[in-house]
Amino acid sequence: MNNSIINQRGDSVTMSSREIAELVESRHDSVKRTIERLAERKVIGSPPMVEYLDGLGRPATEYLFSGEKGKRDSLVVVAQLSPEFTGALVDRWQKLEAQQADVSLDTDEGKLLVIQGLATKQLALIAENKRVTQQRDYAIETKAEIGSRREATAMATASAAVRQANQLKEELGRGLRQATVAAVEKIAKRKFGKQGFRPLKNWCAENGIQAPKVHDPRYGWVRSWPAAAWAAVYHIDLAELFGAYGEQA
Structure with missing residues (x-):
C-alpha cells in the first residue's frame, strides 16, 4: 500500500479515497463516484476534496475522510463497494490510530x-x-x-x-373442645353404658349449653358433648386425652 496517501492532520487520523480504492482493489474514479452518490443521497456526509499529484506529476483530486465521522462514512462506502473488505478497513483505521497514539506519546x-x-x-x-x-x-x-x-x-x-x-x-366428635361418648370410650378404654350420655345431657341442660350433632357411621347423627361436661361429669380432660392420643383416635 502506498503510504504517501496516508495523512495525519492535527489530532485527526485521515484516510483518502485513493487508499480505499487500493484497499478494495477498485478503480479510484469508481470509488469517487460511489462517495458522491452516497453523499447526494445523504447516506454519508460530503467529505472534503483535496488535490495531489499522480504518478506522472499531474494534478488530481481525492476525497479525504477524517475523525470519527469520516471513519464511519468510509465504512459505509466500503460496505457499498465490497462488503468483504469492511473488516480490512476497520483494521486499517485501528493501525492508523495506533500510529498516531505512538507519536502523541x-x-x-x-x-x-x-x-x-x-x-x-x-x-x-x-x-x-x-x-x-x-x-x-x-x-x-x-x-x-x-x-x-x-x-x-x-x-x-x-x-x-x-x-x-x-x-x-x-366434626367427627373426638376433638379437644367436644367429643362423642363412643370416641371417649375408644381412647379412654372405658364403658359408660347405653345411658352414659344422660349425665352429660343433664349437665348441658342445667348450664344452658347445646351439644352439637356430628356424624357417626354406626348410629348416624349423635351428640358431641363439650369438654366442660366431660370434666364435670366424668372428670375427663379432653385436651389431655386427645392431645396425647388424638392421632390414634
Missing part, C-alpha cells in the same frame, strides 16, 4: 492524556466494581427475602392444615 500533552486516560479507566473500574457489589448484595437480600416468604408461607400452610385437621376431629 512523545509530547508532554500526550503523556498527560495517557495519565488522564488511565485515571478515567481506574474510575470506571471502581464504578463497575461498586455496581457489581451492589447487584450481589441485592441478589443476596432478594434471596433471603424470598426464603423468608417461602418459610412464612410454609408455616401458614402447615398451621392451616393443623387447624383443618383439628376442625375435622371436632
